[in-house]
Amino acid sequence: MNFDQDSCKVAQQVDWVPSSIQVRILEGVAAGFSSGRLSRELYLSSKTIDYHVRVMSDKLQAPNRVALVSRAFVLQILRTDVWPPRTARETVD
Numbered sequence: 731m732n733f734d735q736d737s738c739k740v741a742q743q744v745d746w747v748p749s750s751i752q753v754r755i756l757e758g759v760a761a762g763f764s765s766g767r768l769s770r771e772l773y774l775s776s777k778t779i780d781y782h783v784r785v786m787s788d789k790l791q792a793p794n795r796v797a798l799v800s801r802a803f804v805l806q807i808l809r810t811d812v813w814p815p816r817t818a819r820e821t822v823d
Contacts, residue, residue: 744789744790744791744805748807748817751774752782752786753817755768755772755782755783755786756786756798756799756802756807756808756815756817757808757814757815757816758771758772759783759795759798759799760802760808760814760815761814761815765779765780765783783795783798786798786802790802790805799815806818
């Protein structure tokens with residue numbers, strides 16, 4: 731497997747603060763919840779959940795949900811000392 735070193739360097743330099751809804755979605759994705767389950771729990775449509783996942787994936791240059799969660803842990807957006815996953819940072823709102 732060949733890793734793109736440039737994308738790893740860029741992802742480590744991300745200065746992004748998630749919104750409160752993005753935090754809840756990211757925590758749910760990290761816990762393994764589907765868009766359907768998150769939409770029911772957060773009272774949002776599954777398309778809205780997918781939109782926020784896509785926006786976060788673009789910010790962190792993650793090609794899929796697994797990579798999104800992995801990069802969120804590496805960048806210390808998600809805490810590694812608790813389960814279910816919780817964010818380690820403040821939100822913008």
